[in-house]
Amino acid sequence: MDKDWMQIKNRALLQYRRGVNEFLDFAFSHTNDDKIYCPCFKCNNCLRKSREQVEFDLLSHGIVRNYTIWYHHGESLQDESPHSSSFDSHDDYMDKDDMENMLRDHFGVWDIEEDIEEPNEEHIKEDIGEPYEEHVEEPNEDAAKFYKLLDDSEKELYPGCTYFSKLSFLMRLFHIKCLGGWSNKSFSMLLELLNDSFPKGVQLPASYYEARKIIRDLGLDYEKIDACINDCMLFWKDHDKKETCDHCGASRWKFEEKDGKRKKIPIKVLRYFRITPRLKRLYMSTKTAFDMRWHDAKRIDDGYLRHPADSEAWKSFDELHKSFSDEPRNVRLGLASDGFNPFGNMSTKYSVWPVVLIPYNLPPWKCMKDPYLMLSLLIPGSKSPGKAIDTYLRPLIEELKELWNVGVDTFDAYEKKNFKMRAAILWTVNDFPAYGDLSGWNTRGALRCPTCNVETQSKFLTNGKKFCFLGHRRFLPIRHRWRREKELFDGTKELRRLPKQLSGDDILQQVFNLEGLVVSNHKDIKKRKRSAAGKEMGSSNPWLKKSIFFELPYWRTLLLRHNLDVMHIEKNICDNVLGTLMDIPGKTKDNLNSRLDMEELGIKKDLHPIREGEKVLSVPDAIYKLNNKERRSLCEFLQNVKVPDGYSSNLRRCINLKEKKIYGLKTHDCHVLLECFLPLVLRGLFSSHDVRSALIGLCSFFKELCSKVLTVKNLEKIEEQIIITLCKLEMIFPPSFFDVMIHLPIHLASEAKIAGPVHYRWMYPIERYLRGLKAYVRNRAHPEGSIAEGYLANECLLFCSRYFNGIETKYNRVGRNWDGAITHGYKVETKDKVLPIFKQNGRPSRNCKVTRRLSLEEIKQAHLYILKNCDQVTPFIYQRSQRLLIVLLLEERKGFRVLYLKEI
Template sequence: MFKFKASFSITDSAFDSMMQMIRDMLPDDNTLPESFYLTKKIFKTLELRYEKIHACANDCCLFRNDLEHATKCPKCGASRWKVSKNETGIKNGVPTKVLRYFPVIPRLRRMFAIGEIAEQVRWHSTNKSIDGKLRHPVDSLAWDSINRRWPSFASDPHNMRFGLSTDGFNPFQDRSSYSCWPVILASYNLPPWLCMSKESLMLTLLIPGPRQPSNDIDIYLAPLIDDMKLLWKDGIEIGYHIVASLPIWDIDDFLLQITDCASKKCLLVRHNVDVIHVEKNVCESIFGTLLNQKGKTKDGLKSRKDLEEMQIRRDLHPQKRGNRLYLPTTPHTLSKTEKQFFCRRLYNLKLPDGYGSNIANCVSLADCKLIGLKSHDCHVLMQQLSVVALKDLLSKAPRTAVFRLCVFFNELCQKVVDRNKLEKLEEEIVETLCMLERFFPPSFFDIMIHLTIDLGREARLCGPVQYRWMYPFERYMKVIKGYVKSRARPEGCIAERYIVEECALLCSKYIKKADDIGSRNARNEEFESSLLLEGRPISKGHPIDLSFELLQVAHRYVLFNVEDV
């Protein structure tokens, strides 16, 4: 019943009524709990709980340890308690901010108590690649450097290695400015198909809004860091093993101090640049400039005046004719006809089911511009669709430079990458940026363009980007956003629902044929047949006759791309 509540978001009052109805159907001496409150008391023995820690309204400190009984912030003097809006007094016992911490140690104990998970945690010790390819963080140089630096830690395959990620999200369904920040741990000991799954991600902190913590986020990380220090120095006893843990890097949109339980100089990469946001910003800069889209283009009057002041590319300097300034045409901007061709191609494009969103919704044919592109839209556009959409458009030289940048992101995001190929990519991206400098203005080369130089190095040191980008964490934030049922207490809704799902998920591991929380069948499972192709058809089929040239192209594609052939 607890799993049923977690799976279908049943309210507490509805759960109480359902339990009472079932009790009435059972014999009088049944032991079924009467309410949700009594049901939760049964699960207290699992020690899956969360702690409420009061915080300063200005993010100065947490009221814990020495400040546990303080009533004011020692730094800014702000009251620990809320001030009544209708009265002049202070509401004692009602804190202004509450940090919710989900302790890591009891969750690790419960994880190792399940035989199946305890065996999966040792996957990394016997599945390291031997062909020089990178398939998992265990194949990376960062992993090997930790093994060399701490051989006693590496000798026990049960010792955990985590990646820490955080990002802000609006827990409401409107466009309010409220920002809640969950801190999530990913377990890199697990195999690839479980490593970044929703069930394997561990919510550890829920930093309250309405403002983002910004540089003060280290204040809120203190409980997690204390547990990580304890795990690193002393470990926890689980059966016959003493399990330790180490956060090997963090993944987010800004620089974050992960912990000082290991020396800063001992980790090859402490912070990973988020590939998806770099790719999104690069995509918007490129196509905004190609389409000369207002607000997105990096080329304009100020950019041309920069060229004039730098005394370079005189053919692009603004020209004064009477009382007006005219900007000469550039090789990096599409003409009006080319813009129409580009937008029409994207608008008419048909994609397989599940491949991506309907890109036509992001194309404005009237204004010849792209609007409302999400991160995954930019991902697909950069790596796959740009080659089709820009075919025979733009001058050859700038088109080649743009295509080289798209190929760089495509090679970087492969699930299996060759370390030697990554070294070549690091050299080629420098050449690609030099090629872009020949055509695009200096204002085009902001920090996001220059960050592409670091992406190849990080992939070579840390492994495939699928384990270090924000996609799984943002999908998880979308899930916990659905937990909010009260605008007055969004963090409380998330915490209570998370505990319910965690308890139900743990219990389902002990019940045979029990599905995990949130598990569902494959999208196209009903199409599995020896007579049908894999996937869902996008339209009604029509017979066509291929010309000899197209048959040669198809034959060549099969030879070059199918390993069995």
């Protein structure tokens, strides 16, 4: 087949259009499906689309020109036609074309084929006698970098090499280094070996550092800013020349003696990664420019909440700030921060705090993925900055204000036009302690709940030495009968109404006297003055500062400024529930102190300690405690449960069947236990229906809340459900059970109604991202420097890997369960040709060639799996017009078993 049309750049020509039709005819003649992989520049054989969609993409974006053997569409690798390319080697064109596009996208140079015109005789100034060349200006810095890299992209790796250029070979080596986690020394050793092995004249550098110099112009940089050791101020901008802190007087430097000379070394260094060039590059790259406007161009607005763009917070922001929303390419961001130990050794107290930005313009399958998360600040250790984190956020806030007020000129590689890009932060994502650090609310006192604010109801338990958070009846309807019940709760009637939901203006009124307060970790400066607002709130002011985010002009207008993290809330609740049910020492909330507190409060008299005078003889058994047999049953269930690969970690390692204990649960283990396994096992454990229904209601709440697709109607239902559930738990469990984490779920459904699905606003992807940053630490004496340099190298390689072909990257790697190519699936007697759940080939786990017949139980299991997981079956099950029955028939036909769906 003639494939010369693939090299035509003008896609309006008739020859190109005919070639597209021939390709589509060929591709659909080799498949029984109605979709194929789209080979356009944008999809690059990663997305399956219909014929009309593929035709549109090929005419709009062009076909990948190096895809001359259509092996994704039925062509054999041995069927390459001699007319498939006008080049001597399709791989040579692949390398040059991809490197060329990468350089165009990075530098914003779109007409590199138009070379500078050579001066001719007419350009010579005859009256002076000087050639015109002497007056030609030198290229600027960016142009010089571009032409230098362009020259490297055209140099042969060694004389006669047609597959790789010098630049592409180096980029691939660096890519493998980053994916494989090679050290710099091993990379230098490999370069030495390659230089000795390749033919004479090879264009390879001698070491890692020489290679890094060649490609460093493809990456972005960061800025080092010195900081006060007590986190009072940054030596930046107007304070750049100062030697000591203005607030605590601490020196900026530490001094080291070396070779008889005294050297100044900054005590603390903040590393600041500017976000403007990184956001610009998302639009300058042809691989990501269209994805950055997915929320406007491709999102379906049908009332379901699938993406932050569907949320009330996003839409309210657009209505209030029309000048921002009129340009759909403006960027909405989330900000996340958390501390981690870079050494992986919990005995070493060291805490590094990265600040990460999340671009929410991207589609759901890219939005929270590692390659698109941006490190903006790396706050040094060894201690957490705490409330003084605002000191380090100053450079980022200044840049965000500039991006909001002025914007930056950016080239859109999709539309090939310039536009003024602006950016705004929608909310922050962090765990509960970091919530207090960023917002300024005291999350460690009696008024811990930031949503209830000063109306938080808490009691101090004198024996347990802790606050408990009860009083969930106030969230019930005003005429609900439980509001008048005394004996079942704390002995009082509940007459209060819901806590007032505070706006940004309300918050500003509470913190107006904290304006200009210096936040610091110096022991003297930490003592703050009580504000007038604090006196109105009570004995202590829960606000510790006015958050620096209020300097952003739009911050007070946001419906949700800081998110409660569902991940850590689930973890804490799961630990509380399991610890109390199984009476695990150190984790149970039901001990002697909690019984003494109940006795002091005069509630739950059947659980009071049994005394003889002043001596406590024993405590009665509670209905929520499991006996030895029930605990063993729970442990056996969790030990024997089997789930699909990747669904959860190996729970067997957390079970001690001999001691009937559960320990070492990670956050995702608690997520799976709370939502899936615990409701199943609790059904047969408790004789008390009240305990069983309350705990199962708590589990089902989180199951619904964590769905990928939400509706406002369902959220309103589970919001009512969690109020009833928490009230039931108050009737059963002791007050010590109700720490702030048990209280916070009452606000999660309302936050989801405002901001959309929780998986865009929890810490799971951030925690995984921090694990990647920890892996960059190679020099333990300078962990922050290692992380910064490793991040820059990885960022550069992730950008370049989008332009690689024929190599595994983070963007095209198959899943861990990939067993082979896609097949056409089993034919069924329905309108659809195939069942998608059977499209992928399977492979045996061992070299086993023995086949056997399925047992009746296995057939029933397969039947149930199809009913629950196959979309084609759904219309049969839920159709009301006629009664249908799905029957699974296995027939022996020529030695093969054929799967049927038959309507009766």
